[in-house]
Amino acid sequence: MLNAAETTPGDELAAAIMERHFLPSLIRTETWEGYTFADLEIKIKESTDCYGAVLWPSAMVLCHFLDTHQDKYKLVDKNVIEVGAGTGLVTIVCSLLGAKVTSTDLPDVLGNLRHNVSRNTRGRCRHEPLVTELSWGYQLEGRFPRASCRYDYIMAADVVYAHPYLNELMETFEHLCSEDTVILWAMRFRLDPENSFVDRFQTRFHLEELYDLPSLRIKLYRAQKKRSDSQSQSGAAT
Numbered sequence: 761m762l763n764a765a766e767t768t769p770g771d772e773l774a775a776a777i778m779e780r781h782f783l784p785s786l787i788r789t790e791t792w793e794g795y796t797f798a799d800l801e802i803k804i805k806e807s808t809d810c811y812g813a814v815l816w817p818s819a820m821v822l823c824h825f826l827d828t829h830q831d832k833y834k835l836v837d838k839n840v841i842e843v844g845a846g847t848g849l850v851t852i853v854c855s856l857l858g859a860k861v862t863s864t865d866l867p868d869v870l871g872n873l874r875h876n877v878s879r880n881t882r883g884r885c886r887h888e889p890l891v892t893e894l895s896w897g898y899q900l901e902g903r904f905p906r907a908s909c910r911y912d913y914i915m916a917a918d919v920v921y922a923h924p925y926l927n928e929l930m931e932t933f934e935h936l937c938s939e940d941t942v943i944l945w946a947m948r949f950r951l952d953p954e955n956s957f958v959d960r961f962q963t964r965f966h967l968e969e970l971y972d973l974p975s976l977r978i979k980l981y982r983a984q985k986k987r988s989d990s991q992s993q994s995g996a997a998t
């Protein structure tokens with residue numbers, strides 16, 4: 761058993777992520793926080809007036825993973841959508857790594873998100889990211905038709921907590937996911953709703969744990985949609 765002074769490999773990784781990528785803000789007319797991913801400095805503007813305008817640690821964990829697993833998760837020219845993008849760090853890192861990114865959030869958050877995405881990606885990316893509204897569960901087929909919107913990856917950082925839209929979020933994951941889509945989802949555990957969401961999620965998606973960082977209470981998951989019985993049978997027949 762570990763005593764309080766001992767650390768786990770997860771704690772060491774958590775400390776490395778937080779230390780390596782964060783620079784305290786500079787005091788000047790515009791306040792921003794500096795991060796380094798994909799060998800580039802990224803400046804993120806936050807505001808304390810809503811959840812989406814603050815950068816959450818799960819986003820840094822996901823960015824660290826993408827930055828250090830480029831051999832396995834090659835994002836160049838891949839179609840990526842981020843849900844609940846907030847300040848946009850994950851969108852920015854995916855774009856710097858070469859992906860075609862659609863960055864989404866609620867309407868109130870889009871102004872700051874656009875500002876951060878634009879200032880950090882302009883002239884630095886193969887594909888200019890698109891920032892657009894996606895309110896979970898709302899007009900999904902109308903705004904993101906399955907026939908034309910096919911994503912290789914869905915990115916999600918800290919989108920599951922005690923909010924009233926967990927069913928809509930599940931519906932959104934299901935709508936955006938095709939058979940081959942991979943979800944990379946960093947999740948901070950706080951209260952019961954997080955655990956029950958993971959249980960329900962597992963009835964529809966295969967879930968694999970990539971990181972467990974107990975000191976941050978964050979896990980990083982990779983998920984893929986479970987195939988329905990009829991799809992499995994037709995796949996087996998071919």
Ligand SMILES: C[S@@+](CC[C@H](N)C(=O)[O-])C[C@H]1O[C@@H](n2cnc3c(N)ncnc32)[C@H](O)[C@@H]1O
Binds near residue numbers: 814816817866894919
């Ligand atoms: C805790 S913040 C995480 C932000 C960012 N992913 C990060 O990790 O820094 C949750 C995000 O989900 C967004 N969100 C909350 N409810 C939503 C909804 N019903 N539809 C779309 N986005 C929503 C918020 O605006 C916010 O950006």
